Amino acid sequence: EVQLVESGGGSVQSGGSLRLSCTASGRLFESKSTDFTFDATDVAWYRQAPGKECELVSSISRNRDGYTNRRIIDNVYYANSVKGQFTISEGSAKTIDLQMNSLKPEDTAIYYCAADMSGYWGGGYLCKGGKGAQVTVSS
Numbered sequence: 001e002v003q004l005v006e007s008g009g010g011s012v013q014s015g016g017s018l019r020l021s022c023t024a025s026g027r028l029f030e031s032k033s034t035d036f037t038f039d040a041t042d043v044a045w046y047r048q049a050p051g052k053e054c055e056l057v058s059s060i061s062r063n064r065d066g067y068t069n070r071r072i073i074d075n076v077y078y079a080n081s082v083k084g085q086f087t088i089s090e091g092s093a094k095t096i097d098l099q100m101n102s103l104k105p106e107d108t109a110i111y112y113c114a115a116d117m118s119g120y121w122g123g124g125y126l127c128k129g130g131k132g133a134q135v136t137v138s139s
Contacts, residue, residue, distance in 0.1 A: 004123035009133030022113030054127035
């Protein structure tokens, strides 16, 4: 079973920065000999503010390269509300980071990471799994 765990949340003042990390552990199937990694799958960060709906903040989508047969990054998405402010990146094969700069009180939310696990989305997909990471921005 694959588990995704978010870390790096906290409380900051308006204008501050935080870096969230999502770490994967485990294997998709018992029969697989290797651990799950992010470097061949689609990933996403969601957030849910108090009293609001879940919002897709950022994602990385991949397509298979015809020459190497590897799944390479095809698109990086940011919600309009965080463009130029947040950056999604691959920290390692088992970590996905979300760098958040110039934070505003409206960025206060629980942040969840999710990944496509061989045909279904796991982790905090649509803010419905895992504990997430609490980010609180004060004015």
